[in-house]
Amino acid sequence: MTMNALNRRALLGGLGCACCAGLVGTAEARIPPASMKPLIQPGYRPTETDEKGMWQQMERVEQEIAGSNLLIKDQALTKYLGGLVERVGGPAAKDMRVYLAHVPEFNAFMAPTGFMVVFSGLLTRMRDEAQLSGVIAHEAGHFLRRHHIRGWRDLRRKSDAFSVLAMGAGVGGAAGGVYLGDAVQLAQMGTILSLLAYSRELEAEADAMGLRLIAEAGYDPIAMPNTWQQLIEEVEASARMRRKRPRRRLSLFETHPAPESRMVDLRVSAQEVRAATGEAARGRDRYLAAIGKHRTMLLDDQVKLNDPGASLYIVENLAKDGWNGLLRFYEAEVWRLRGEKGDDARAAQGYAAAIGYGDAPPEAWRNHGYALLKTGRRDEGKAALGRYLAMAPKASDAAMVRYSLAQ
Amino acid sequence: MGRRRFLLIPAASLALGGCVSTRQVADVQFEPPQGNYSLIVMRPDVQVGSVTTGGLVEPRAEWTEQARANLLRALSQQQAGRGGRTMIAETRGSVRGVDPETIADLERLHNAVGNSIALHKYYPGNELPTKRRGIDWTLGEDAVKLGRTTGMDYALFLYAQDSFASTGRVALQVLGIAGCFIGFCAPQGGGGQVAYASLVDLRSGDVVWFNVLQTSSQLPGLRFGDIRTPEGSAQMVERLLGRMKAGRDVRNRR
Numbered sequence: 001m002t003m004n005a006l007n008r009r010a011l012l013g014g015l016g017c018a019c020c021a022g023l024v025g026t027a028e029a030r031i032p033p034a035s036m037k038p039l040i041q042p043g044y045r046p047t048e049t050d051e052k053g054m055w056q057q058m059e060r061v062e063q064e065i066a067g068s069n070l071l072i073k074d075q076a077l078t079k080y081l082g083g084l085v086e087r088v089g090g091p092a093a094k095d096m097r098v099y100l101a102h103v104p105e106f107n108a109f110m111a112p113t114g115f116m117v118v119f120s121g122l123l124t125r126m127r128d129e130a131q132l133s134g135v136i137a138h139e140a141g142h143f144l145r146r147h148h149i150r151g152w153r154d155l156r157r158k159s160d161a162f163s164v165l166a167m168g169a170g171v172g173g174a175a176g177g178v179y180l181g182d183a184v185q186l187a188q189m190g191t192i193l194s195l196l197a198y199s200r201e202l203e204a205e206a207d208a209m210g211l212r213l214i215a216e217a218g219y220d221p222i223a224m225p226n227t228w229q230q231l232i233e234e235v236e237a238s239a240r241m242r243r244k245r246p247r248r249r250l251s252l253f254e255t256h257p258a259p260e261s262r263m264v265d266l267r268v269s270a271q272e273v274r275a276a277t278g279e280a281a282r283g284r285d286r287y288l289a290a291i292g293k294h295r296t297m298l299l300d301d302q303v304k305l306n307d308p309g310a311s312l313y314i315v316e317n318l319a320k321d322g323w324n325g326l327l328r329f330y331e332a333e334v335w336r337l338r339g340e341k342g343d344d345a346r347a348a349q350g351y352a353a354a355i356g357y358g359d360a361p362p363e364a365w366r367n368h369g370y371a372l373l374k375t376g377r378r379d380e381g382k383a384a385l386g387r388y389l390a391m392a393p394k395a396s397d398a399a400m401v402r403y404s405l406a407q
Numbered sequence: 408m409g410r411r412r413f414l415l416i417p418a419a420s421l422a423l424g425g426c427v428s429t430r431q432v433a434d435v436q437f438e439p440p441q442g443n444y445s446l447i448v449m450r451p452d453v454q455v456g457s458v459t460t461g462g463l464v465e466p467r468a469e470w471t472e473q474a475r476a477n478l479l480r481a482l483s484q485q486q487a488g489r490g491g492r493t494m495i496a497e498t499r500g501s502v503r504g505v506d507p508e509t510i511a512d513l514e515r516l517h518n519a520v521g522n523s524i525a526l527h528k529y530y531p532g533n534e535l536p537t538k539r540r541g542i543d544w545t546l547g548e549d550a551v552k553l554g555r556t557t558g559m560d561y562a563l564f565l566y567a568q569d570s571f572a573s574t575g576r577v578a579l580q581v582l583g584i585a586g587c588f589i590g591f592c593a594p595q596g597g598g599g600q601v602a603y604a605s606l607v608d609l610r611s612g613d614v615v616w617f618n619v620l621q622t623s624s625q626l627p628g629l630r631f632g633d634i635r636t637p638e639g640s641a642q643m644v645e646r647l648l649g650r651m652k653a654g655r656d657v658r659n660r661r
Contacts, residue, residue, distance in 0.1 A: 053466035057454065067499060067511040152465075159461025160575060167582050167593065174591030 030265040031204050033212035033273050038144040042091050044114075050156075051112075051149045058113040065099055065117060072100045072120060072294075080290040081118060081136075084129070088137040088213045090144050098136070104301035106231060110139040112148030123291055124298040125230060125314055127321055129283025130223035133214045138224075141209030147202045154198045162191040199255040207262055211269050220280035221270040228263035234313045235259075241309025284321065296361060299330040308338040325360030328353045332367065347371065355384070362391035366401060373404070427631050429646055431618040432528050435541035437654035439616075440606075442490045444560045447553075447609075449496050449514060451565040453478055455635060458598050460575030470571075470635050477640035478567060485644045494559065504556050513549050517564050517614075520544050521605050524617050541654055545613040554609025564605040567643065569634045572597035572627065580627035599623035600631065604647050615654075620647045 046052045065071075072078075081100060086093045097115040105121040116139045126132040142148070166184045173180035207224070215221045239246040256262075274280065291298075303311045311334045319327050332350025335343040348371035354364035369384030385401050392398070440446070455470035483493040499507035499514075524544055527535050550562065572580065576597060583593040599622050606616040620643065622631035632646075633639035652658070 049467065049469075050465055052468040053456065053471070056468040056471060057466045060452065063499065067507065069512075156459050156461065156463060156465065159463055160459055161461075163461045163579055163595075164575075167579055167586075167595075170591045170593055171582060171586040171589070174586060174589045 030268060031208040033208045033215070033269050036141070036145070036205060036209040036212050038090050038092070038209075039146050040092060040144060042094060044092065044095060046149075048149075050152065054149060054152065055113050058111050061111065062097075062113065062115050065115070068099075068101070070101050070103065072102050074100075074294070077290060077294065084133050084136050085116065085140065088133050088210075088217045088219075089140045090213055090216075092140060092143055096140060096143060102301075104298070104305060106234075108135050108139050110142040110147075112143075114143050116140070116143075120298060120301065123294065124302050125234075125317070126227070126287070126291075127282075127284070127318060128223065129287040130214065130219035130281065131227050132287065133217065133219050133283070134210060134221075134224040134227055137213040137217075138206045138210035140213060141206035142202070145202070145205050145209055147206065151199065151202060155195060158191050158195055162187060193252060196253060196255055200257045203256045204262075204265065207266055208269060211266060211273060215273040215277050215280070218281055220282055221273045221277075222267075223282070225263045225266035225270055228259050228266060230317055232259050232263065233317075234310050237313035238307055238310035241312070295326060299326065303330055303333045303337055306337070308334050323353075323357070325354045325357030325364060328357065329361055329364040329367075332364075336367070344371070344374070348375070362388050362395065365391065366397075369401075370404075427620075427622045427646065429618055429620045429650075430529070431616065431650075431652060432524070432542045433617070433652060433654045434543070434613060434615040435654040435656040437541070437615045438657055439651040439653060440489065440491060440561055443492075444490065445492045445494065445558070446486055446561045446563055447494045447496055447502070447557060447559040448479070448482065448563045448565055449510070449517070450499060451475070451479060451495070452567070453634075454568045456568075456570045458570050458572045458576045458596075460573060460579055462576070462596065464570045474567070474569060474634040474640065477637050478634055478643065481637065481640040481644040482565075482648070485641070485648060494557075502553075502557060505553060509549075509553070513546065513553060514564075516546055516549060517605065517607070520546060520614060521564065521603070521617075524605070524614065525603075525619070528617070529619060542614060542617055545611070546607055547612045550607050550609055550612035554612075557609075559609055562607040562609055564607070565603075567600070567602040567634065567647075569600045569643075570598040571630075571633075577627045580625065584626070594625040597624050597627060598630065600634070600643065602643060602647050616651060618647055618651075 046055050078098070078100060081098045085096050085098050089096050092114060095114050099115065099117045100123075101117050101119050103119040103121060104124065105119050106125055107119040108117065108122055110116050116136070118136070122132070122135060126135075165187055169180040169184050169187075211221050211224050214223065236246050257265075299315070302314055305311065312331065315327050315331045315334065319331075328350055332347045332354060335350060336347035347367070351364050351368035351371055354360045355368050365384050366388035369381045369388060372378075372381030372384060382405055385405055388395075389398060389401055389405075395401075453471060453475040454466060455474045456464040456466045457470075459465055479495055483495075486493045496502045496510065499510040502510055524542060527533050527538060528542065553562065554560070576595070580595045580597055583595045586593055600620065602620040604618050605614055607613065608615045624630060632642040634643050653661075
């Protein structure tokens with residue numbers, strides 16, 4: 001009996017471990033972009049039961065999102081994003097929809113039925129069209145490679161296998177008089193890790209697919225690793241300013257590969273693809289033409305997040321393409337809003353720099369004026385406030401500024 | 408070894424089987440609609456799925472369509488029996504004279520209010536001291552406006568979900584119960600229904616009546632209606648809306 005029980009324990013325990021090793025042990029190697037082929041044709045509709053169910057459920061979700069009051073409904077901007085989706089969407093170019101959500105975060109997601117949600121925080125950070133297209137192409141990659149249904153089938157298969165195993169261990173263990181709970185827990189852990197590994201694999205696929213799509217559309221693929229580099233640096237800058245260490249997570253427990261490894265893989269892939277395609281564009285002028293007038297709103301959202309390290313990084317990163325009045329103004333705003341010792345002087349310096357540019361927003365003049373008044377430069381300060389009123393006579397705080405001028 | 412058996416046996420005494428439960432709450436002054444009244448059903452949400460062996464619910468498009476059609480038919484018939492005329496707003500754009508944005512706003516508002524009712528009336532420990540009697544929530548002027556534009560007396564928000572155990576899941580259920588005989592009792596949930604209905608009086612804008620229905624079963628094969636069929640749908644409508652009780656003050660007066 002004892003012998004028998006031991007054997008059974010060994011067998012089932014071994015099974016649990018084999019399951020962990022077999023499912024988790026796959027190394028996460030770089031996926032060459034050339035190997036990524038779209039798995040769907042234009043006009044794709046689901047034919048299998050599980051995918052049909054998934055699509056139907058998503059209809060209502062899309063209605064919800066399409067009617068959400070969080071959306072930015074600027075027609076020109078929506079049309080621009082739609083155009084990018086068409087340009088990098090491969091065979092699904094005509095089958096995808098894009099919604100722009102007013103959320104100041106670096107994010108975008110794809111739904112199984114072909115609609116995509118882009119967060120406004122993405123537009124805040126991108127320096128050119130190639131970068132933005134890279135993110136859009138990554139999301140399109142999820143659709144083209146049928147990631148939602150593949151992910152669901154993986155989850156279903158593994159949860160089925162785990163349930164059967166756990167039940168078998170329970171009933172078998174009870175019959176044999178042994179407790180197999182530990183083995184079952186191990187198997188459960190293995191199942192979860194394996195699901196996460198698959199999720200990371202799909203993300204890597206989307207990166208590779210996306211890279212290929214933007215290169216084929218004539219963009220410089222180096223934009224994609226650059227985006228990840230920016231994200232890593234932003235997270236570090238944010239932490240540094242708060243005197244914290246950036247959050248390091250154990251990649252084994254993540255749904256997405258670590259930004260560092262994505263960046264490295266993408267850089268290698270970008271070189272690979274670049275060698276094959278040659279001439280490539282950043283599309284910076286087109287990008288600015290479309291995004292330009294929204295930058296005030298985008299940067300305004302960002303500086304109000306009370307994350308001075310990240311905000312400063314974002315402004316400085318955009319300024320790599322050249323400083324202007326708007327960027328200098330928001331650089332100053334970051335210091336003013338942080339308000340620690342010495343920040344008012346930093347802010348004042350920023351406003352003074354901002355008004356040196358022809359495109360400085362009216363608020364730069366106002367804040368410059370008040371900064372001057374505080375340091376006792378009355379005439380110059382009043383002149384700056386006067387300039388503000390001349391530029392924005394209907395501003396909501398115009399009366400207050402007039403009052404300041406009358407003092 | 409003996410100790411482990413001892414630990415496992417109490418599990419066998421767990422209540423097996425399943426149940427049907429409904430719990431309705433109403434405004435203290437609520438009188439169930441009767442006679443000549445009209446009711447608009449706001450974009451009813453119906454979902455039917457299959458329970459996989461591992462216990463996940465996989466949505467099924469065809470089942471959902473069948474259930475939706477049957478449920479709405481059963482609802483119209485049931486309301487007609489009380490004298491009510493039912494209009495179904497299939498989409499946000501299908502209410503004449505009201506733009507989809509307005510409907511969307513009202514839906515979102517109801518979503519927040521409905522969640523609040525569920526939280527404070529159905530989850531023990533979350534009762535609000537000032538809202539002990541009946542239900543006291545309103546959608547306000549927006550709902551009144553909808554009533555004026557459409558000429559409807561009531562709006563009904565409806566959600567229904569049903570799921571069915573797959574063959575693999577049934578096998579697992581059988582095994583889980585069979586295990587009880589040898590000291591490993593692990594009853595597994597199968598399919599089940601969850602539904603709620605929320606009635607808004609469009610003259611006042613108030614949520615006047617709210618009901619939650621739940622059926623579940625751990626016994627393989629035991630079910631409490633199948634909303635994919637006309638009979639099952641009628642049964643769910645009857646359970647959810649058929650035994651509408653008047654508010655407390657109204658009952659006390661009688």
